[in-house]
Amino acid sequence: MTLAIVGVRVWDGSSDRLSDPCTIRVEGSRIAAIGPVGDGSTLLEGAEVVEPGPGCVALPGLIDGHVHLTLDPQERDAAAQVARSPEDTAKAAAERAAAMVRAGITTARDLGGGPGHLELTLRDRIASGEVAGPRLLCAGQPLTSPGGHCHFWGGEVEGDDEIRAFVAKQRDAGVDWIKIMATGGVLTKGTRPGEPQFEQARIETACDAARLAGRRIAAHCHATEGIRRAVRAGVDSVEHCSWSGAKGFGSDVDEALASEIGERGTWISPTVNAGWKRFIEDKEGVETEFFSNMRRAFEALRGAGARLIVSTDAGIPNVAHDALPRALPIFARFTGLSPVEVLRCATSAAAAALGVDDRTGRLEPGLEADVLVVQGDPLTNLSALERPVLVLARGVRA
Ligand SMILES: [Zn+2]
Structure with missing residues (x-):
């Protein structure tokens, strides 16, 4: 199963700020690629497209x-x-x-x-x-x-x-x-x-x-x-x-x-x-x-x-x-x-x-696709996390 989460800003698990809107491509249980929305041709190929909507942020589970x-x-x-x-x-x-x-x-x-x-x-x-x-x-x-x-x-x-x-x-x-x-x-x-x-x-x-x-x-x-x-x-x-x-x-x-x-x-x-x-x-x-x-x-x-x-x-x-x-x-x-x-x-x-940082904890190609998408910016307001829009656990939608 290949999934493309389109148009989300990304917090990767370590940096101080959010990315510009991105597409996250998930192949099976793993993150295959994260790239700008404009890179649609390769990131969307053969994928089921999920668009959580404006104002959404993706972060590690x-x-x-x-x-x-x-x-x-x-x-x-x-x-x-x-x-x-x-x-x-x-x-x-x-x-x-x-x-x-x-x-x-x-x-x-x-x-x-x-x-x-x-x-x-x-x-x-x-x-x-x-x-x-x-x-x-x-x-x-x-x-x-x-x-x-x-x-x-x-x-x-x-x-x-x-x-x-x-x-x-x-x-x-x-x-x-x-x-x-x-x-x-x-x-x-x-x-x-x-x-x-x-x-x-x-x-x-x-x-x-x-x-x-x-x-x-x-x-x-x-x-x-x-x-x-x-x-x-x-x-x-x-x-x-x-x-x-x-x-x-x-x-x-x-x-x-x-x-x-x-x-x-x-x-x-x-x-x-x-x-x-x-x-x-x-x-x-x-x-x-x-x-x-x-x-x-x-x-x-x-x-x-x-x-x-x-x-x-x-x-x-x-x-x-x-x-x-x-x-x-x-x-x-x-x-x-x-x-x-x-x-x-x-x-x-x-x-x-x-002891699982080789698998999870960050949004990065190659790691397992543990992805939480929320409405709003959790870096300014932690309570945004109380409203999950989408959750993937090892690539499977919860
Ligand atoms: Zn205890």
């Missing part, structure tokens, strides 16, 4: 760096969901994946599910074209301490031998990433987000085992001490990065650690979802302490050249899987990034973080 396809955002108790029938969970996960791609999300990293590895099966069904959905990279069962965060997913490990054996088990199950819960979490009773749950040496073992398995490793970190141990152990991405201390999220910002993160090049995936709007101001309209603390943390990270990606933790209570576009303006508020910088965090930078 969006990437959500942190989701859970098997979690139901309508359900408060993550542990209880493990007891649902695998058939029901698999069906619901496939519906969520279809909604994501309709919203313009063409790649996502799934950072954890239960022992059935249902999200891996979904990943493979999407990749084969059997069902619609974003390209998925999956971490399988996260490593956690006994009784630790998300222990109900079956990843409890203690000591280096168990850590190595469990990473090998995930590799054999076919995961793309490894994940370790470096601190407690909000969703698991009896764990404390403000405290680490592994010694640094254990996280180092997990990193070493992941590397031996040829996989990158993500660490769930709320507590600042957990962030420190994970970063120094050499994880590839820090999830949440909540700077949590005795007084909760944002109460233990460490600017020296932010500098270290910048120097090491650790990716930060802060899971700022659209619902975080409620944390910016209190009822009187006064900026909250949490917001000003997090702003300071993001300023330190940016000042240190730290690399940020967009992520939502979709699947946790009240965070829908297709809500990434609505999260972007809130991510901009917290991070202080401009719209074009936010869009890089959701496309080219995220593709590099996830």
Whole structure:
């Protein structure tokens, strides 16, 4: 199937501005060429022509760096969901994946599910074209301490031998990433987000085992001490990065650690979802302490050249899987990034973080055709992304 998207201005995933109106030629799953509209003779040859209309902009499909396809955002108790029938969970996960791609999300990293590895099966069904959905990279069962965060997913490990054996088990199950819960979490009773749950040496073992398995490793970190141990152990991405201390999220910002993160090049995936709007101001309209603390943390990270990606933790209570576009303006508020910088965090930078920048994250001939067409200019107004006109995922129209 050959498709020509005609008359759209293009944001390629990295530059500071839009192109003049272009034609994007898609052959099969790939972008074959991008050229001026006047080059019609070659770009349109044998193609089905799609004209989204005036004022439309094409950009790379969006990437959500942190989701859970098997979690139901309508359900408060993550542990209880493990007891649902695998058939029901698999069906619901496939519906969520279809909604994501309709919203313009063409790649996502799934950072954890239960022992059935249902999200891996979904990943493979999407990749084969059997069902619609974003390209998925999956971490399988996260490593956690006994009784630790998300222990109900079956990843409890203690000591280096168990850590190595469990990473090998995930590799054999076919995961793309490894994940370790470096601190407690909000969703698991009896764990404390403000405290680490592994010694640094254990996280180092997990990193070493992941590397031996040829996989990158993500660490769930709320507590600042957990962030420190994970970063120094050499994880590839820090999830949440909540700077949590005795007084909760944002109460233990460490600017020296932010500098270290910048120097090491650790990716930060802060899971700022659209619902975080409620944390910016209190009822009187006064900026909250949490917001000003997090702003300071993001300023330190940016000042240190730290690399940020967009992520939502979709699947946790009240965070829908297709809500990434609505999260972007809130991510901009917290991070202080401009719209074009936010869009890089959701496309080219995220593709590099996830290890798929040889396939996606930019609009460029030779890459897979993950294309989002919107009405309006997202470089001046991120909310343009909430109105997709056309989505292609690996060349297939969503
Ligand atoms: Zn998560």
